[in-house]
Amino acid sequence: MEKSAEGPTKKKVVAVVGGGLVGALNACFFAKRGFEVEVFETREDIRQAKVVKGRSINLALSHRGRQALKHVGMEEKIISQGIPMHARMIHSPSGKQSPIPYGKKGQYILSVDRANLNKQLLTEAETYPNTKLNFDHKLQDWSAETGLMTFVRSDGSKDQIKADLIVGCDGAFSAIRKQFLRRSRCNYSQTYIPHGYMELTMPPIDGEFAMKPNYLHIWPRNTFMMIALPNLDKTFTCTLFMPFDDFEKITTGDEVIEFFQKYFSDTIPLIGLDALKRDYFRLPALAMVSVKCSPYHIGDKCVLMGDAAHAVVPFYGQGMNAGFEDCIVFDEVMDQFNEDFSAVLPEYTRVRVPDDHAIADLAMYNYIEMRAHVNSTWFLFRKHVDDFLHFLMPKTIIPLYTMVTFTRTRYHKAVERWHWQDKVINRGLLFSATGAVLGGSYLLIKNPPDINKLIIPAEKLWNRVVALRT
Template identity: 75%
Template sequence: MEPTQVKSDKKKVVAVVGGGLVGALNACFFAKRGFEVQVYESREDIRTAKVVKGRSINLALSHRGPDGAEARGDGGEVACLFVQIVSQGIPMHARMIHSPDGKQSPIPYGKKGQFILSVDRANLNKQLLSGEKYIADGAKEHISVDLIVGCDGAFSAIRKQFLRRSRFNYSQTYIPHGYMELTMPPRDGDFAMKPHYLHIWPRNTFMMIALPNLDKTFTCTLFMPFEEFEKITTGDEVLEFFQKYFADAIPLIGADSLKRDYFRLPAQAMVSVKCSPYHIADKCVLMGDAAHAVVPFYGQGMNAGFEDCVVFDEIMDQFNEDLGVVLEEYTRVRVPDDHAIADLAMYNYIEMRAHVNSKWFLFRKVTFTRTRYHQAVKRWQWQDKVINRGLLVCGTGAVLGGSYLLFKNPPNMDKVNLDVEKMWNRLVSLGTS
């Protein structure tokens, strides 16, 4: 059959929609396979933009120890980039809890050698895109491609097309909390607080965290119910609020900056999105936040997006780039894991709201380690006792495709960490191949 012959000779074209972290990593993977890659991004090119607009939450990239880093090579551009980025991250070996009276108490992450990395999102993005040749702007044009990869984030335009089709399961859940970012400048040319910590001010129904940046600033993020944000309407009220709850942060951020920056942007919403399937025939596939936006309380959001790319790449190998089979398999394999991560993030959020500070951090400590399934079950049971209403046994991801459940049996509790390790090894192996 001649047409097939012709087609297989031609370079396949993939349109990656979204030039964020997941889009950029995908672009690298597809380029490595010999696809012609086109990256579409509606925002300004992050590599040339002076100020990065939109969301810029600092990311805590977790990985399980520096084993992989030793295998660092210079063969593959993807892994190279990744290793380079990780080496530029600021390791945080512990959390630093700030109590209302200003006292600081470190809580390590568990075993020796475990840490999370504070990586600037904009910087990471720039790095990943540096391997890419194609950046188109958001202008309307007709394109003809073999595959569309939707990596366009929590409010994905590609996913909207899925929503127009029948039998697409979908849920979006906004939480009552919003977030606001504030910058803590350097002090005498150095970090204003100890840099190798994730600083946390837990205050029951709200909290502030601070992550270190390479420029010696901290990005402080205040998480609070929208109704509380809205109660504060003047600069003096901002100061009063901080005086009561985050007094030690006022001189470090600066009273004047605080009064001004609080009103710079309104608090931003956080949404948890689940859907299924992730693909349409052999034509289109969703990855990253476009497929599964999670609330940022489990620290796996970005990892999950990266994992999407890695898993997809593995399936491409497994099924010899036969897109019809590959996309279906990707949905089959990936939906349960991504839904589990979304659930765990929401679970942590509920825990955080429902419990006193210390318990939440105890809990987070547990989840950071390789929690086994039976421990996970114990945790649900514990929740059963604590959250006083609205609790009932519920069920069956199998029946509903999982998209309806808040919590489902998470056989993935192990997998969450294992896959990060696997991803890491995979990236490094690409680098040395």
């Protein structure tokens, strides 16, 4: 709030451009601080829309996102509307199912509905008397010097507003960010991966989930994969991720069935032959883009958050969580610099850019892990080793996934620690293996053992390791 010698004057105006997940949450954060908040969204109000346009990939809510929701009193409400997923459930081509826990017992991520979460956040923002939601407002122009913004509506009419701070939360193809790119020393990269995604629905069977609900189901097939997340209506949303070239090779309903019989045969009776043939061609495969930029601010007037600053591919389940954490980080910097935008904005860029770039890279890496590495014996062995060492030394060895998903360890710090741990553990395994081979060779030469006596203790030790981690 601005002050003068006579006392308090009018509150500063914060214009949030974009009424999606991060924009709606940001409105709550700024309203809670007492700013006059105006939210501008191009689309109609999704709470009244018959059909909600936009992406519908299920979201995986984890610790970072939950902390942001907790800050505005929304955590418990959203958790009650989500479904816990304690592990990945790996489906082999033969139909065998093998769970791989995400973390320690009791740790889980939540499958949440994107549209419902967005509606809840908009409704929460509206509960603040100092917040106004403006739908059907498309940004036409804005000034980084004056904060003057012009919006056009579908009927051709225009609205203008002058904001003290403009917060760009308008997605991967941000209209706010376009002005950043016209300025010197603005770094920007946009990368489309060669894979697209397509959604299919697995309906309930006799009113119940067709598969075990408390898992993120994965069908890893090396160069492509399918995943399935549970919904509250007992359906699963199945998402097929595959190179566009492979999508384009399938042109008939019979080819769809042939493809699924070869790679996902256990899903055919669950999704249904007719539904597969119909839904595969209902919409074309959609693209996925990764966006990086720097800086995130212009002067003391404008800042980017969420996908507008750092769109990431969905393979670490951190896109929404990273966007929600942006809100917390900005709020923490606001406390640090007493809401002085001229100090807050550059500090936010300094702190946040390396973390968002790190999670963008991790999301790319995790696609390879999800579609291929989870099939690897070495991957499974290393996961057991990492989890066992984490059990023995919880503060020294922390698995990367745990740091990213179940803590607020800065993303780039988590990556640095992961690389260090990887070196230490691999060297330890190498030295152990070398020592075992040399020592074992000497003993075998002196006293050849009964092989049956060795197998049973080894099995007991391994079973003990598995018991400890679960």
